[in-house]
Amino acid sequence: MSKRDETKLIEGGRRPEWTQGIVSPAVWRASTVLFPNCAAIGSRRKVDGELYYGRHGTPTQWALAEALTELEPGAEGTMLYPSGAAAVAGALMSVLKPGDELLMVDSAYEPTRAFCDQMLGGMGIATRYYDPLIGEGIAGLITPATAAIFLESPGSLTFEVQDVPAIVRVAKERGIVTLMDNTWATPLFFPAIAAGVDLSILAATKYVVGHSDTMLGAVTAGPGRYAALKRTAQLFGQHVSPDDAWLGSRGLRTMAVRLKAHEANALAVARWLEGRPEVARVLHPALPSCPGHDLWKRDFKGSSGLFSIVLNGGDAAARAALIDGLEHFGIGFSWGGFESLAIPIDPARIRTATRWEEGPAVRLHIGLEHPDDLIADLEAGLERFRERAG
Numbered sequence: 001m002s003k004r005d006e007t008k009l010i011e012g013g014r015r016p017e018w019t020q021g022i023v024s025p026a027v028w029r030a031s032t033v034l035f036p037n038c039a040a041i042g043s044r045r046k047v048d049g050e051l052y053y054g055r056h057g058t059p060t061q062w063a064l065a066e067a068l069t070e071l072e073p074g075a076e077g078t079m080l081y082p083s084g085a086a087a088v089a090g091a092l093m094s095v096l097k098p099g100d101e102l103l104m105v106d107s108a109y110e111p112t113r114a115f116c117d118q119m120l121g122g123m124g125i126a127t128r129y130y131d132p133l134i135g136e137g138i139a140g141l142i143t144p145a146t147a148a149i150f151l152e153s154p155g156s157l158t159f160e161v162q163d164v165p166a167i168v169r170v171a172k173e174r175g176i177v178t179l180m181d182n183t184w185a186t187p188l189f190f191p192a193i194a195a196g197v198d199l200s201i202l203a204a205t206k207y208v209v210g211h212s213d214t215m216l217g218a219v220t221a222g223p224g225r226y227a228a229l230k231r232t233a234q235l236f237g238q239h240v241s242p243d244d245a246w247l248g249s250r251g252l253r254t255m256a257v258r259l260k261a262h263e264a265n266a267l268a269v270a271r272w273l274e275g276r277p278e279v280a281r282v283l284h285p286a287l288p289s290c291p292g293h294d295l296w297k298r299d300f301k302g303s304s305g306l307f308s309i310v311l312n313g314g315d316a317a318a319r320a321a322l323i324d325g326l327e328h329f330g331i332g333f334s335w336g337g338f339e340s341l342a343i344p345i346d347p348a349r350i351r352t353a354t355r356w357e358e359g360p361a362v363r364l365h366i367g368l369e370h371p372d373d374l375i376a377d378l379e380a381g382l383e384r385f386r387e388r389a390g
Helices: 005-011 038-043 059-070 084-093 110-123 135-141 164-174 226-235 242-253 255-274 293-299 316-324 371-389
Strands: 077-081 101-105 126-130 146-152 177-181 199-202 217-221 279-283 306-311 340-345 361-365
Touching: 005 059, 005 242, 005 255, 059 077, 059 217, 059 242, 077 084, 077 226, 084 110, 084 177, 084 199, 084 217, 084 226, 101 110, 110 126, 126 135, 135 164, 146 164, 164 177, 164 293, 217 226, 242 255, 255 279, 255 306, 255 371, 306 316, 316 340, 316 361, 316 371
Parallel strands: 101 126, 101 146, 146 177, 177 199
Antiparallel strands: 077 217, 199 217, 279 306, 306 361, 340 361
């Protein structure tokens, strides 16, 4: 019997042999696993479901990995990582080798760029950045050395939506692996594996955990990609503590209802911001003015709580006056928790393939507070901005 996503979130990873009748999988903490005899050591396999050594997992980690795999139709398996940045690095290392070239979207998460520039280059792996709106034009950038294309849609900070199906189609024709950071949408709003992406990456710290109290990453592999992903993770000694995996499983059960609330609240705030004279642009993929909106409307099932605004004039001091006085928004990195956040952003500092020449910008994560309270808070903040900007 087929199941909808909401049901998958509730039932995923709750095998009877892992839960033993308890509603939620328990926290299995382990390093050493004892065997009854020498023969048992030789017969035990390093696969999910068979205890071997703590680093290879317990039912706590297996339950979360299985639940995430089930959310991606056609997926082969999921590996867990101690952070989203670790998940990005693990996914890239599973498909790249010295002499390869990586095509990386110019709007990528800054730590992803840092890994490419500071680590891959030293391994003899070249990275070239491309315009996020290039679409099928990516074919013109491919060389004989191109081994992988990395997508992030929508992009960090500036929220361009990529033509994922077009890029995937070109990549498959050339035998090139595609990887996608799908943290913003999650598989609920964009099932990346079903769209043909080979490796779908989540900073599960965000919406999977949902409570701003755990670092966690995940990579879900499409057909034929899981074995290399798992081998690479194990060779690098990647491991997620059972306590963190358990918090991920707990957060996963409510992710659908939380995402719907984030979506509704963020749209209410974003639409209000569009009408403010202090705001030059609202970079929210569900708004027609956002680059790639038509692609979002075609490919995505919804939108989450993260977007940016470009302010109309002013400087860094005026922007700080807006942010520093907010009462309902925290000032801090990450997002995806129940609370609203605001941080100053400067995309021009990290762009190389495309130019960013717009005014001061602010990234907002809209949490689960009442949107009217958030709007009132931002209204007061924009008044401070206007007074300071002159």
